[in-house]
Amino acid sequence: MYSATEVIRETAPADGSMGELVINVGPQHPATHGVLHLVITLNGETIRKVEPHLGYIHRSIEKMCESLSYRQFIYVTSRMDYLSSHINNLGCALTVEKGMQIEVPSRAKVIRVLMAELTRIASHELWLGAMAMDLGAFTPFFYAFREREMINEVMEDTCGARLTMNYIVPGGVMYDLHPEFQQKVKAFVRQFKEKVVEYDDLVTNNVIFRNRMEGVGVLSKEDAVSYGCTGPVARGSGLSCDIRKLFPYEVYDQVEFDEVLETGCDSFARYMVRVREMNQSIRIIEQLIDNIPEGDFQAKTKAVLKLPKGEFYSRVETARGEFGVYIVSEGGTTPYRIKFRSPGFSNLSALEHMVKGSKIGDLMATMGTLDLVIPDIDR
Amino acid sequence: MELTAQQQGQEEFPGEIHQLPGGGIVVSSFNDIINWARSNSLWPLTFATSCCGIEMMAVASSKYDFSRFGFEVARATPRQADVIIIAGTIVNKMGPVLKRLYDQMADPKYVIAMGACAISGGPFFYNTYSVVKGADHIIPVDVYIPGCPPRPEALLHALLTLQEKIKSGMTREQIRKESKEG
Amino acid sequence: MSNEEIKEFFTQLQPTAVFDETGEWLNISIEHTAWKTVAQQLRTSRFVFDYLFCLTCIDWKTHLTMVYHLSSTVYRHTIVIKANLDRADPVIDTVSDIWQTANFHERETFELFGVQFTGHPDLRRLILTDDFEGFPLRKDFEDPVNMIKL
Numbered sequence: 001m002y003s004a005t006e007v008i009r010e011t012a013p014a015d016g017s018m019g020e021l022v023i024n025v026g027p028q029h030p031a032t033h034g035v036l037h038l039v040i041t042l043n044g045e046t047i048r049k050v051e052p053h054l055g056y057i058h059r060s061i062e063k064m065c066e067s068l069s070y071r072q073f074i075y076v077t078s079r080m081d082y083l084s085s086h087i088n089n090l091g092c093a094l095t096v097e098k099g100m101q102i103e104v105p106s107r108a109k110v111i112r113v114l115m116a117e118l119t120r121i122a123s124h125e126l127w128l129g130a131m132a133m134d135l136g137a138f139t140p141f142f143y144a145f146r147e148r149e150m151i152n153e154v155m156e157d158t159c160g161a162r163l164t165m166n167y168i169v170p171g172g173v174m175y176d177l178h179p180e181f182q183q184k185v186k187a188f189v190r191q192f193k194e195k196v197v198e199y200d201d202l203v204t205n206n207v208i209f210r211n212r213m214e215g216v217g218v219l220s221k222e223d224a225v226s227y228g229c230t231g232p233v234a235r236g237s238g239l240s241c242d243i244r245k246l247f248p249y250e251v252y253d254q255v256e257f258d259e260v261l262e263t264g265c266d267s268f269a270r271y272m273v274r275v276r277e278m279n280q281s282i283r284i285i286e287q288l289i290d291n292i293p294e295g296d297f298q299a300k301t302k303a304v305l306k307l308p309k310g311e312f313y314s315r316v317e318t319a320r321g322e323f324g325v326y327i328v329s330e331g332g333t334t335p336y337r338i339k340f341r342s343p344g345f346s347n348l349s350a351l352e353h354m355v356k357g358s359k360i361g362d363l364m365a366t367m368g369t370l371d372l373v374i375p376d377i378d379r
Numbered sequence: 380m381e382l383t384a385q386q387q388g389q390e391e392f393p394g395e396i397h398q399l400p401g402g403g404i405v406v407s408s409f410n411d412i413i414n415w416a417r418s419n420s421l422w423p424l425t426f427a428t429s430c431c432g433i434e435m436m437a438v439a440s441s442k443y444d445f446s447r448f449g450f451e452v453a454r455a456t457p458r459q460a461d462v463i464i465i466a467g468t469i470v471n472k473m474g475p476v477l478k479r480l481y482d483q484m485a486d487p488k489y490v491i492a493m494g495a496c497a498i499s500g501g502p503f504f505y506n507t508y509s510v511v512k513g514a515d516h517i518i519p520v521d522v523y524i525p526g527c528p529p530r531p532e533a534l535l536h537a538l539l540t541l542q543e544k545i546k547s548g549m550t551r552e553q554i555r556k557e558s559k560e561g
Numbered sequence: 562m563s564n565e566e567i568k569e570f571f572t573q574l575q576p577t578a579v580f581d582e583t584g585e586w587l588n589i590s591i592e593h594t595a596w597k598t599v600a601q602q603l604r605t606s607r608f609v610f611d612y613l614f615c616l617t618c619i620d621w622k623t624h625l626t627m628v629y630h631l632s633s634t635v636y637r638h639t640i641v642i643k644a645n646l647d648r649a650d651p652v653i654d655t656v657s658d659i660w661q662t663a664n665f666h667e668r669e670t671f672e673l674f675g676v677q678f679t680g681h682p683d684l685r686r687l688i689l690t691d692d693f694e695g696f697p698l699r700k701d702f703e704d705p706v707n708m709i710k711l
Binding site: 058223225313346349 | 583584585586612613614615617619620628630637660661662664665686687688689690697698711
């Protein structure tokens with residue numbers, strides 16, 4: 001185990017060849033998107049071995065949830081993958097509703113899907129900005145945040161908070177939509193369609209960017225299946241795994257959108273998957289924004305929820321992949337055991353396989369396209 | 380305690396400027412001038428462990444720009460940073476790392492605890508075995524910002540409060556130095 | 562590929578398996594000593610169970626239960642495999658050579674519950690501190706220093 005005091009250790013083999021250098025990347029590092037500690041064994045600048053050390057943000061969430069009621073544990077999942085907080089909440093709410101057989105009104109379903117798609121776009125925008133910043137380009141960061149701020153304003157009007165919104169509850173949503181919601185979302189969609197052309201010119205067609213991303217971090221389809229990869233990481237290798245298409249929930253079976261698959265298997269393919277997913281999300285929003293049905297925004301539920309004895313599993317598609325909530329209940333007001341199947345945990349285990357033999361610059365490019373959020377991995 | 384106008388940092392330049400033919404004369408005390416200069420150019424360290432880090436990045440971007448207050452460049456290395464903004468939960472495994480970063484920062488250094496987790500453990504206070512209930516168990520903190528996560532305007536208010544605190548000579552650093560000398 | 566075909570396949574492979582279809586998916590309980598052969602057969606059989614998407618453990622106070630959620634990327638069906646373990650000495654075979662994703666998942670289960678995985682290439686701590694004592698997710702875990710009870 002490498003403690004915080006061992007920074008560099010050099011091993012020189014007896015035959016006079018170049019030794020191997022062991023260095024730390026993180027836990028405090030601008031490119032690791034959180035507190036990820038990688039211990040890298042290098043031979044010159046070529047990577048021999050990458051070992052992720054996790055646990056620097058392990059907040060013992062699964063243990064804590066065993067003492068929280070079914071309405072309370074949802075706020076904690078907002079803080080796990082904080083960039084897709086609505087979608088995490090949706091996963092928990094679906095599991096509780098499955099256990100208690102609650103029927104959600106259609107207005108609430110459409111509102112939930114709209115919020116989920118807006119969150120997906122916001123998450124991909126931040127990913128774009130942060131990844132470009134890792135590779136050295138500072139401008140896309142500010143452009144991406146400009147769009148993200150528009151979404152945050154919409155969220156703030158309706159949900160009350162910008163980042164960790166506690167809006168989706170078992171039974172529906174907490175409050176009705178703000179009266180200006182439709183108008184602001186339409187304004188955002190108009191602006192986004194103009195600006196996505198800017199991203200293409202600035203980032204996608206940039207020669208340096210293409211050279212750094214093409215052929216880097218290759219993950220074949222069989223490896224993606226074996227490592228349990230999910231989300232855009234797996235779709236960039238041609239594996240079809242979009243939960244919204246395979247096991248549709250809410251109103252995803254009634255809207256038209258494509259599942260974006262690329263066969264490149266490298267970092268550039270994963271990048272294109274995410275950019276195209278943003279466009280597909282805009283398509284879903286355009287279909288739903290004018291057709292929000294009237295009705296209740298929340299089903300009538302008891303104040304204290306009690307799940308019957310048994311096991312329940314629900315999965316949703318967050319911006320990073322498949323998020324699963326597995327609740328084992330003994331019939332009480334608090335769960336007996338909760339397991340959160342986070343997408344980043346499996347995606348990270350494929351990192352070593354992807355970067356073995358490449359250079360450190362390629363490691364940063366690959367980690368950027370994996371889109372890791374470390375609190376999601378450590379829970 | 381009531382602060383005078385000077386301690387509240389409402390004066391533009393601490394001291395008197397006399398414009399005389401052939402040059403000018405500035406009458407002030409060195410401490411005041413140094414505090415004024417330091418407070419207007421604090422460079423933060425990028426230390427974001429969890430969700431509050433995103434609000435810190437939002438403050439750094441163009442809508443709530445913090446470089447207009449002097450926090451121009453966010454350095455990644457603690458050797459070149461003046462203020463560490465602890466944005467996010469600190470857990471038992473991260474504690475020694477935080478202490479090490481704080482020790483590596485050069486004097487004078489200031490600390491802002493952002494968000495409920497850094498103040499007192501926040502939503503992870505009860506029934507967790509691995510969360511440090513407050514960053515001030517590890518390093519001394521100057522400014523606390525409540526919120527989960529705090530709004531970007533709250534972070535800007537905290538940065539301005541830190542600037543006023545430095546100008547009035549009331550941060551822990553300055554009090555410690557005064558009590559050593561005096 | 563229906564549940565009936567899977568049940569038939571299983572009874573041929575493992576006559577002592579117990580089926581439970583009350584939940585959403587087919588739950589199969591097997592002996593923990595037979596897990597490795599069952600896993601290899603599932604991976605290479607005509608059902609193509611190549612995607613392990615959840616690996617966890619539950620602590621019933623008298624024994625532990627390992628839970629594996631398997632699915633197929635070809636036929637899109639899902640099954641749940643459970644194996645009971647002895648609480649005093651929980652040992653089970655590793656499946657990280659069959660599904661690579663189990664590598665990290667088994668390390669996490671080892672440090673949180675204390676389950677030993679025989680044949681794992683690198684079984685050590687993943688997310689807890691080095692000097693942590695005890696197995697936190699077990700029901701009898703007490704930590705008066707850190708845990709503040711509500």
